[in-house]
Structures are given as C-alpha cells and as structure tokens.
Amino acid sequence: MITWSNLDTLPSYKKMLSLKGQVKLAEVLGGSDGAKRVKEYSVPMAAGLKYNYAAKQVNEQILGVLSDLAKEAQLTEKYEALYNGEIVNTGEKRMVLHQLTRGQLGKDVTADGKNKRDFYVEQQKKIADFANDVHSGKIVNEKGEKYTTVCQIGIGGSDLGPRAMYLALENWAKANNTFKMEAHFISNVDPDDAASVVASIDLSKTIFILVSKSGTTLETLTNESFVKDFLSKAGLSASKHMIAVTSETSPLANNPDYMAAFYMDDYIGGRYSSTSAVGGAVLSLAFGPKVFADFLDGAAEADATAKNPDLLKNPAMLDALIGIYERNAQEYPSTAVLPYSQALNRFPAHLQQLDMESNGKSVNRDGAPVSYVTGPVIFGEPGTNGQHSFYQLLHQGTNIIPLQFIAFNSNQTGKDVVIEDSTSQKKLCANVAAQIVAFACGKKDENPNKSFAGERPSSIIFGEKLTPQVLGCLLAHYENKVMFQGFMWNVNSFDQEGVQLGKKLAKAVLSKNTEGALKAYAEFFGL
Numbered sequence: 001m002i003t004w005s006n007l008d009t010l011p012s013y014k015k016m017l018s019l020k021g022q023v024k025l026a027e028v029l030g031g032s033d034g035a036k037r038v039k040e041y042s043v044p045m046a047a048g049l050k051y052n053y054a055a056k057q058v059n060e061q062i063l064g065v066l067s068d069l070a071k072e073a074q075l076t077e078k079y080e081a082l083y084n085g086e087i088v089n090t091g092e093k094r095m096v097l098h099q100l101t102r103g104q105l106g107k108d109v110t111a112d113g114k115n116k117r118d119f120y121v122e123q124q125k126k127i128a129d130f131a132n133d134v135h136s137g138k139i140v141n142e143k144g145e146k147y148t149t150v151c152q153i154g155i156g157g158s159d160l161g162p163r164a165m166y167l168a169l170e171n172w173a174k175a176n177n178t179f180k181m182e183a184h185f186i187s188n189v190d191p192d193d194a195a196s197v198v199a200s201i202d203l204s205k206t207i208f209i210l211v212s213k214s215g216t217t218l219e220t221l222t223n224e225s226f227v228k229d230f231l232s233k234a235g236l237s238a239s240k241h242m243i244a245v246t247s248e249t250s251p252l253a254n255n256p257d258y259m260a261a262f263y264m265d266d267y268i269g270g271r272y273s274s275t276s277a278v279g280g281a282v283l284s285l286a287f288g289p290k291v292f293a294d295f296l297d298g299a300a301e302a303d304a305t306a307k308n309p310d311l312l313k314n315p316a317m318l319d320a321l322i323g324i325y326e327r328n329a330q331e332y333p334s335t336a337v338l339p340y341s342q343a344l345n346r347f348p349a350h351l352q353q354l355d356m357e358s359n360g361k362s363v364n365r366d367g368a369p370v371s372y373v374t375g376p377v378i379f380g381e382p383g384t385n386g387q388h389s390f391y392q393l394l395h396q397g398t399n400i401i402p403l404q405f406i407a408f409n410s411n412q413t414g415k416d417v418v419i420e421d422s423t424s425q426k427k428l429c430a431n432v433a434a435q436i437v438a439f440a441c442g443k444k445d446e447n448p449n450k451s452f453a454g455e456r457p458s459s460i461i462f463g464e465k466l467t468p469q470v471l472g473c474l475l476a477h478y479e480n481k482v483m484f485q486g487f488m489w490n491v492n493s494f495d496q497e498g499v500q501l502g503k504k505l506a507k508a509v510l511s512k513n514t515e516g517a518l519k520a521y522a523e524f525f526g527l
Contacts, residue, residue, distance in 0.1 A: 002077050004365055006490045007328065008372050012068040019065060020329045023057040025440035026454050043315045046301035047473035049463040051315040055440045056322050056402075056457045057330070066321040067311040069488070075317060076309040078487045079480075083303075085109035085116075089269075090365045091495030097265075098272035098479070102472070103300030105307065111267065120276065123262050124296075127280045128289035130243075130260055134207065135180050135288065139259075141204055142240055149201050150285040151184040153227065154211030154278070155219045156499075157270025158245075159187035160353050161475075162211075162279040164346040165295070166286055168471050171343055172412040173287045181207075183286045186227070189219040194226045203234050208242045209281050213264055215250030218503070245277045269494050271354045272479055275299050275472070291468050298472025306480040316477050319404075319459065320484035326402050326457065327376055333399060336390075337380035339406040340432045343466050347406075348380030351478055358482045358493035365492050374489045384431050395439065395452055403439060403458035406474070407432045410465040436460065 007013055028037055041054035058066075070076075082088050083105040085095050099105055101120045109116045133139045137146050152162055163185045173179040184201060186194045208227055212220045228238050244261040246252040253261055262277040273279065275296055283292045308314040311321060326332045335355075337348045359375030381389060383405075394401055407429060416423040422430075435458075442454020461477070463470055486493030508514055509522045 002074055002081060004490055005073070006364055006370060006372075007073075007324075007488055008370075010069055010072040012065050012072055016062075016065050016069060016325060017329050019062050019325075021057075022062065023059050024455065025055060025057060025457065026442060028059075029055060029437065030441045043312065043318060045315045045461070045473060045477065046305050047298045047463070047467075047469045049461055049470060049473055049477075051319060051459065051461050051477075053318065053322060053459045055436050056326075056459055057455070058322060058325065062325065063312065066318075066325060069324070070311050070317060070321055070484075071309075073488050075484050075487050076307065079306060079483065080106060082483070083109075085111070089492060089494035091492045091497065092266075094494070095267045096269070096272075096494050097267040098269065098275060099300075099303050099476075101268065101275040102296040102476075103303060105303055112265065116265075116267065119263075119265075123264070123277050124280055124289075124293075126260075127262050127277060127284050128292075130262075131180075131281075131284040131289050134285060142236065143204070145205060147205050147207050148181060149184065149206040150181045150209060150282055151186060151197060151201065151206055151227075152209045152211060152282045153186045153220055153223050154209075154245075155187045155189075155217065156353065157273050158211035158213075158217075158220070158278055159185055160346070160350045161271065161274035162282050163187075164344070164350040165274055165279055165283060165471060165475070167346050168343045168466060169283070169287060169291065169295075169468060172467060173291060175413045178288050178291050179286070180288050181286050183282055186223050187219070189222050191226065194223050198227065198230050203231060203236055203241070206241060207259075207285065209245060209285075210242055210252065210258070211245040211278055211281075212252065213247050213250065213266070213268075213270070215244075215246050215252040218507070243281065245281055269496075271350075271357055271496075272494075274350075274475060287468075294468035295472040298467075298469035298474075299476035300472075301469075302473040302476035303480065306476075306484075316480035317484050319477070320481045320488065322459070323376070323402075323481070323485055324488050327374075328372055330400075331373070332376070332402050333373075334377040334379065334401045336394060336401050336403050337378060337406070338383050338386055338403055338435075339380070340383040340428055341406060341408055341411075341466055342382055343412055344406060345382045347474075348378070351380070352378045354478060355482050357496045357499070359486050359489060359491055360498060361489075361491040364490045370489065370491070372489070374491055375485070383435070384428065387431065387435070391435075394456060400456055403456065405432055405436065405458060405460040405462075407460060407462045408465050409463070412466055432460070 038054040042050050042052045045051050082096050083099045084107050089096050100117045104117050166183045184197045186197050210224050242258050244252040244258045248263050264276045268276045306316045311318055337351055355378045364370050411425050416425050439456035442452035445451040514522050
C-alpha cells in the first residue's frame with residue numbers, strides 16, 4: 001500500500017540532514033584518487049548517455065541514506081502507480097499519462113472510454129500521415145504550391161518544450177538530410193512577437209499550428225486572431241493555413257476553420273506535452289515523422305530505466321535524490337543547467353517551466369503547508385557563453401549554486417576547423433572539463449580577488465552526439481527527475497494554480513472590473 005508522507009516525517013530524513021558538509025570536493029577530486037572517483041561515480045543512461053556525479057558532495061554513506069529515503073518514500077511504487085493510471089494529480093483529480101505518449105510501461109490505461117496508449121498512437125499516426133502528405137505535395141496551398149514553413153502558436157508548455165526541441169534538432173536534421181520545413185514560434189501576447197514572425201515568412205506557404213488544450217487560452221487565441229487578420233489581408237483562407245492541436249471537447253475540435261485537428265487530453269500537462277501532439281505536429285512537419293518517432297523512442301527508453309528500484313542504477317532517481325540532499329540538507333537555493341551545446345540554447349528555459357511550475361509549491365498534496373523548502377530556482381545558458389556572463393557569481397559569489405553540465409564529444413553538423421592545434425569542438429569539451437574541476441577544487445592565491453574557494457558541486461550528462469533519441473532521453477530524464485523530487489517533497493507536481501491568479505486579475509482589468517491598487521495600476525496604461 002502506498003503512503004504519501006511529508007519528507008520530514010521519513011525515518012532517514014534527520015540522518016540525511018546530519019551528513020551535511022561531510023564531503024570536501026577538493027579532497028576527493030584533487031587527491032590521488034580523483035581519477036578513480038570520476039570513473040566510479042557514473043551511471044549509464046538511455047540512448048548511450050552517462051550521468052556522472054563525481055563532482056557532487058556525496059559519498060557511499062550519503063548515497064546509502066538517499067537510497068533509504070527513496071525506499072521510504074516508495075518512489076518506485078509511486079512511479080508505477082502513475083504510469084498505471086492512478087490519480088496522482090490530486091489538485092485536478094486527474095491521471096498523469098505523458099509517459100504513455102511514447103511507450104507502454106505497465107498495464108492498459110482506460111479513460112474517456114478509450115485505451116489511452118492506443119489513442120496517443122492513433123494521434124501520432126494521424127500527424128505522420130498529415131506531415132507526409134504535406135511533404136509529398138498531396139496537401140498544398142490555394143495556388144497548388146507546397147508549404148515550406150510551419151509556425152506554432154502557443155504559450156507555456158505549448159511553446160517552450162516544442163521550441164527547445166526544434167532548435168535542438170534543426171542542425172542535426174539539416175546535416176542528416178531530414179530537414180523538411182522551417183519552423184517559427186509565436187507565444188508572447190506582445191504584438192511585436194507575432195508581427196516580427198509574420199514579417200519574416202511567406203504566409204502563402206505557411207501552416208500555422210494553433211495549440212490550446214482548452215481552446216480558450218487568451219494569449220493563444222489573441223495571437224490566432226492577429227495571424228488570421230494578416231492572412232485575410234493577404235487574401236488567404238485560414239482553413240488552408242491553420243491546423244489545431246487541442247482536446248476533443250474544445251471549441252477548436254471539428255472546426256471548419258482548420259484544415260486538420262490533432263488531439264491531446266487532460267491527462268497531459270502542458271510542460272509535459274512535448275511528446276504528445278503538441279510537439280509531434282511541429283516536429284513531424286519540420287523534420288519528418290521518423291525523426292519524431294526516434295525522439296519518442298529515446299524518451300521511452302529513459303522512462304524504462306526510471307523503473308529500476310536500485311538508486312545507483314536509476315539515473316533520474318539518483319539525480320533527483322542528490323538534488324534533495326542539496327536543497328534540504330545543504331540548503332542550496334538554485335540550480336544552474338549549463339549545456340555545452342548551442343543546439344540546447346533554449347533547453348534551460350524549458351526546464352525552468354518544467355521544474356519550477358511543477359515543484360514550486362509550499363503545500364503538500366493534501367493542501368497542508370510543508371515545513372521544508374521545495375523546488376529550487378532553475379536557470380542556465382549554453383557554454384561557453386555563460387562563462388563570460390554569470391559564471392563569475394558561480395565561482396566567487398556568496399551563494400553556492402549546484403551545476404548540471406550537458407556535453408557531447410561531437411557536434412551535430414560535422415563541420416569544424418583546426419585552430420592552434422585543436423578543433424572548436426575540442427576547445428568546447430576542454431572548457432567543460434576545466435570548469436568542473438575549477439568549480440570543485442578552486443584555487444588558493446595571495447590576492448583575494450584571484451582566490452577561488454571551490455566546493456561548487458556539479459554533475460554532467462554526456463554522450464557522443466545530440467541526436468533525436470538522445471534528446472528524447474534528456475527530456476524524459478528531467479521529467480522523471482522532477483517527478484521523483486515531487487514525490488519526495490509530497491507535493492503535486494502536476495497542477496499549476498500559481499499561474500491562474502494573474503490571469504484572472506488580467507481579465508478583470510480588461511473588463512474594467514477593478515478597484516483599489518489594481519485599478520490604479522490599470523490606469524498607468526489607460527485601461
């Protein structure tokens with residue numbers, strides 16, 4: 001039987017707190033056994049990736065306590081309950097089924113009178129058929145011309161994940177001759193966003209994807225109207241240039257204004273939706289259905305590894321539990337995600353939403369306040385750009401901020417040049433290795449300005465090259481990490497009430513139903 005308990009009620013919690021500060025990175029990495037530790041503190045991931053945590057402030061004793069905590073919190077059992085269709089989203093009283101969009105992990109799950117795995121596979125096939133028809137010229141515009149561009153209109157999870165995935169695979173697809181259509185994204189209700197995108201594309205050869213599960217998202221519908229106005233002025237019909245990704249019960253479903261509609265459901269949260277039709281439509285149109293299918297395979301493989309009850313053989317759970325130790329025992333407030341891959345330049349932005357919207361909670365699953373800290377602040381930028389920006393604070397600032405590097409041995413395009421006896425890619429990798437050791441071991445200097453305290457913990461996820469399968473694995477790894485941490489903190493990682501209040505007040509401002517300070521602020525803008 002599964003028991004949902006607060007973290008501080010678990011038997012091993014106080015023991016974990018007592019181990020704070022036990023490991024000094026300068027000693028374990030800077031000494032003669034440093035190379036041995038780097039080799040041993042490593043776990044295989046899906047898709048050929050590895051998770052290395054040698055530069056984390058943990059040892060066998062701490063890992064043993066974290067393993068005990070994982071068992072006491074029943075992480076494996078709770079994950080099993082999730083993928084078998086139990087209602088784990090207590091706030092909205094819903095199942096959580098994003099894993100089913102990429103594979104079957106357990107028993108059949110039925111909802112709304114349908115086998116949900118079959119439903120998601122059916123939608124994937126419909127998207128693949130549509131994309132193939134567009135690419136072959138079976139589906140064309142008013143003039144019988146092929147479409148060359150796709151543009152997604154959505155916000156939050158309907159934009160951040162799919163945009164990050166597209167950018168991550170764009171160069172790979174071009175290098176591997178699978179690039180089909182250029183993709184653009186409109187998300188911000190700021191009209192300058194839509195205007196700049198519309199001005200940069202050929203409307204007559206563009207398919208717009210309107211993404212809104214409810215069909216009522218204010219920002220998305222506003223941008224849809226903006227685009228429709230441009231289409232109308234260009235003498236183009238929206239029904240020849242728009243498709244919808246929505247739920248079967250939304251106003252967008254079975255609507256003649258769209259040339260096609262593909263469906264998701266209430267069991268797929270926005271920030272977890274990149275492997276559903278939300279990501280499937282744009283990625284299949286941009287790169288072809290095979291690339292999207294490979295992306296799903298990588299995610300499914302990572303989901304399968306997350307089932308392993310052995311903490312040291314489950315990279316997502318291990319990453320999550322080390323994060324719990326850093327947040328609750330060591331009291332580190334933030335985590336920086338640092339991909340040394342330009343292709344992942346928007347991946348940290350996606351992880352900001354995934355992590356902070358999921359676990360930015362101060363009450364537990366039952367609505368009672370928790371007496372410990374929960375989700376950290378997530379931020380990041382690609383290296384080496386970040387090194388010339390905020391790394392100063394990471395190295396010598398007053399807060400210690402744990403780091404997570406992502407790096408690859410090879411770049412996506414295969415293009416490089418030798419300068420000063422090494423390629424650009426080798427210089428990139430050299431910087432990753434140098435930063436890990438610099439953060440961990442620091443450097444003493446008589447000049448305080450040039451002295452580095454070290455003891456900045458980091459982990460690294462690394463592999464040979466960023467491919468669709470690898471990207472799917474990365475995505476699922478972080479989704480599962482966030483899930484396990486939510487289970488540990490006993491919060492609901494699958495609702496987002498914190499985004500609702502501002503929306504309601506904005507509607508009140510627009511309807512002129514305001515008073516007090518809200519009315520005064522509205523008057524700043526003549527509202």
